[in-house]
Amino acid sequence: MAGESVSNSPYDVVIIGGGPAGLTAGMYAARANLRTLAIAGDSTVSQVTVTDLIENYPGISEGINGFDLAERFKAQAVQFGLETASGDVTEGTGKRWGDKDGWEIAAGEMRFGALAVIIATGANWRRLGVPGEERFIGKGVSFCATCDGPFYKNREVAVVGGGDTAIQEALYLTRFAKKVTVIHRRDRLRATAILRKRAFASEKIAFAWDSVVESIDGLDLVQEVRLKDIKTGALSKLSVNGIFVFVGLTPNTAPFRELVRVDAGGYITTDAHMQTSVPGIFACGDCIAKRLRQVVTACGDGATAAFSAQLYVEELKGEAY
Numbered sequence: 001m002a003g004e005s006v007s008n009s010p011y012d013v014v015i016i017g018g019g020p021a022g023l024t025a026g027m028y029a030a031r032a033n034l035r036t037l038a039i040a041g042d043s044t045v046s047q048v049t050v051t052d053l054i055e056n057y058p059g060i061s062e063g064i065n066g067f068d069l070a071e072r073f074k075a076q077a078v079q080f081g082l083e084t085a086s087g088d089v090t091e092g093t094g095k096r097w098g099d100k101d102g103w104e105i106a107a108g109e110m111r112f113g114a115l116a117v118i119i120a121t122g123a124n125w126r127r128l129g130v131p132g133e134e135r136f137i138g139k140g141v142s143f144c145a146t147c148d149g150p151f152y153k154n155r156e157v158a159v160v161g162g163g164d165t166a167i168q169e170a171l172y173l174t175r176f177a178k179k180v181t182v183i184h185r186r187d188r189l190r191a192t193a194i195l196r197k198r199a200f201a202s203e204k205i206a207f208a209w210d211s212v213v214e215s216i217d218g219l220d221l222v223q224e225v226r227l228k229d230i231k232t233g234a235l236s237k238l239s240v241n242g243i244f245v246f247v248g249l250t251p252n253t254a255p256f257r258e259l260v261r262v263d264a265g266g267y268i269t270t271d272a273h274m275q276t277s278v279p280g281i282f283a284c285g286d287c288i289a290k291r292l293r294q295v296v297t298a299c300g301d302g303a304t305a306a307f308s309a310q311l312y313v314e315e316l317k318g319e320a321y
């Protein structure tokens, strides 16, 4: 395979992913004196960077913008010696690196060797899969309220989903839009109580319960969505200028699914030490199978993965205590 290796000797640890899990793993590994590289994806953004407000990260009671928090994570990790690169790892890490114990990681044209690998590739927004969704991306269909909310000043928008993300982003959109209709396929919200309470208290938020989107329609831009009441089967139309889809996540694990064990949803299964099914490959953050996907849990996973990688590398080098 063509491509240049930017490194002649393998890193101790290569982390794939530049979000909270990857950067925390990077900080811990670098601080433990391991030669560590974190590769951030070129074509994916860490979800945290497009989160307007994080108010449940311990110690920051005033809340913080997600992008700012991610920048702080990176600066702290780099300060301890973490090296960074950017590129999409699309081919998995399935090859032994030369005749040594280790792995080769391909990111675009770059090749890196690693004694241990930490997969921290996060998750991406799931699509509805209805007519009009792909066609109107950037023309009224959005997956990021922080990015696109300001375009909808005094306009009407819809939010699809009933989880934490949908409700948090619906609340954020009330800063701009004159009306936000939350379209949810059930008659109650999955979102946490504090978010539910705020949403029900907002005069700008309306709810289309028991409803699914059948199609997203318009000429050049979104003009309306067609809804179906799943209890009665009744069809209706909702006039909106924009529709924000927050129906959960899909893990960014496609390149690794042949390599490490994943669950039915494609999430990487690990043990409590973030060890995957393959020795020397660890995983952490939103891409692993777990219950709670938060910045704080991603950071905890990252620290654990780095420590496990450290023990693994020390064992390989014959330096284990």
Ligand code: NAP
Binding pocket: 056, 127, 128, 160, 161, 162, 163, 164, 165, 166, 168, 185, 186, 189, 190, 212, 246, 247, 248, 249, 291, 292, 293, 294
């Ligand atoms: P989520 O919790 O999986 O919720 C997804 C929502 O979309 C659910 O209400 C689900 O409906 C609905 N849905 C799924 N597929 C659908 C489809 N095809 N059509 C219509 N509706 C569909 O996902 P999330 O809200 O993105 O949250 C992901 C993780 O991040 C969670 O662990 C969440 O707690 C965390 N998070 C936390 C915060 C916070 O603490 N402030 C903020 C954002 C995210 P059902 O309810 O019927 O399943």
